[in-house]
Amino acid sequence: MSLPPLVEPATELSVDEVRRYSRHLIIPDVGMSGQKRLKNAKVLCVGAGGLGSPALMYLAAAGVGTLGIVEFDTVDESNLQRQIIHGQKDIGRSKAESARDSVLEINPYVTVQLHEVRLDSTNVMEIFADYDLIVDGTDNFATRYLVNDACVLLKKPYVWGSIYRFDGQASVFWAEHGPCYRCLYPEPPPPGMVPSCAEGGVLGVLCASIGSIQVTEAIKLLAGIGDPLVGRLMVYDALEMTYRQVKIHKDPNCAVCGVNPTVTELIDYEAFCGSISDSAAEAAKDSTISVRDLKSMLDARDRGEDDFILIDVREPGEFEIVAIPGAILIPKGEFLDGSALSGLPTDKRIVLHCKVGGRSAEVLAVVKGAGFSDAVHVGGGVLAWVTQIEPEKPTY
Amino acid sequence: MTIEVRIPTILRPYTAGEKLVSAKGATLQEVLNDLELNYPGMGERLIDESGLRRFINIYINDEDVRFLAGLQSAIGENDSITILPAVAGG
């Protein structure tokens, strides 16, 4: 399938622009008219993080005339392993401003528009309205469904990519010409069932592998060249070094782009995706202690005045980076599959913790369900412990 | 018949880290039953009371089974199965 160009050509390229883009201009499929289309194009990148970094840098270098950046976060040292649009000197700065500076350093002919807000149902339509195409570099399900639904309602193409550890996926969702994200995945997973990159990790360079597919598809759509990745899912495996494709069908029952859509306006995406499951929220209610409570309990245990078992439910690699003294490691998976339950002591109170408190709340629901009714979990997890109790220890 | 199933990263704890496993069955349902037999706990991650979980896609070769016959989809001699859950990292 080929599609007509998304953007009309700009009236002209300056002498400087011709010199800058000469390697594009001599490709017959791009030529002057293709480059003028890129100059006239307005592309919005949601997120200036892992995927957003290479996407913005290559879109800028390619000569896309207007680049929008939606980002409200600040640069953290742990971002720099993969978010190559930011550098050491940017730690603590606004990611949006840092990304803008890098874009203008690469190509001063780009007009950058910053949207330093958290994208939500109240602002997404207004922000998207100005742009020809949306590139998704977000890291959570709620924003992805929000971006998808807004793109369907506004009839705009949505260039999507997703990464985890050594695996990446990419596609172009465009309900006018093919399926949307909900046609591929009608509903998000329940909270806690699919780990995020913050929990599971990601190979830094994977961002470039998937981000470059996204930029390639954006350029093809803007200039109207080649076969767009509409109706196809590209699946990349870095360890095997394979790219495989599977078909994505337009679902006639799709909630937003189907024959009788039930989603005809934006919904509450946080509620749709949940940040914590209902059972975990119920378990954590009245059974959450603070890191200061935990410190007092550990001190009392050292004096022989209290007894309990402190269980860290993170993964071994995380435990190796930083741990709370006295904690033993039993990863969350061993609770979900039930194998950890038989080994738990019945004569001691169980205290659970993880990185920030989400996973330990999920495990708390399982443990309470198995009859350990006085179990508790530590709000804020090991990160809160380091901040408040042992600030000399590393965080991640 | 025995066919090959690709296990996604997040389900590999059930297969002791194996990415490619063998399973038997003439339909997808039978293949998933066989997987559950050999890798207890995996079935529940793929299926709930109402069928295939909505954030899990299973492909026979390059076709999404939701657009074939779902769990009743027939499995042929040279088919391979790929399980792809939704991930949101970026």
Ligand SMILES: [Zn+2]
């Ligand atoms: Zn759809």
